[in-house]
Amino acid sequence: MKYIMFEDFAGKPLPIIFPERIEFDEFREQIPYSSVRSAGFVVQDPQGLRCYGKAKNLGPEVITAHPDDAAIIAENFEEK
Structure with a gap:
C-alpha cells in the first residue's frame, strides 16, 4: 500500500493509506x-509496520518516508 502523511489544520500528522495502483499525485x-x-509505501511484516520509499510526483522536490511514520500509522490502529 502507499501512504501520504499530511499535517492537519492543527499541525498534527495525519496518515492516509491507499492502493498502489493509484498514483501519489492523483490521490493528493x-x-x-x-x-x-x-x-x-507501508507494509506489515513479522516485526510490524514498515514505511519506506519516496514519492517523486508530489511537487518540485521528492517526498520521502520518515523514520517515525510507521509508529504514527500504527498508533491509528490502536484501540483507544
Missing part, C-alpha cells in the same frame, strides 16, 4: 490538507 489532488509531511 483529492485531499484538502495543504502540507505533505512525508510519503512512501
Whole structure:
C-alpha cells in the first residue's frame, strides 16, 4: 500500500493509506490538507509496520518516508 502523511489544520500528522495502483499525485489532488509531511509505501511484516520509499510526483522536490511514520500509522490502529 502507499501512504501520504499530511499535517492537519492543527499541525498534527495525519496518515492516509491507499492502493498502489493509484498514483501519489492523483490521490493528493483529492485531499484538502495543504502540507505533505512525508510519503512512501507501508507494509506489515513479522516485526510490524514498515514505511519506506519516496514519492517523486508530489511537487518540485521528492517526498520521502520518515523514520517515525510507521509508529504514527500504527498508533491509528490502536484501540483507544
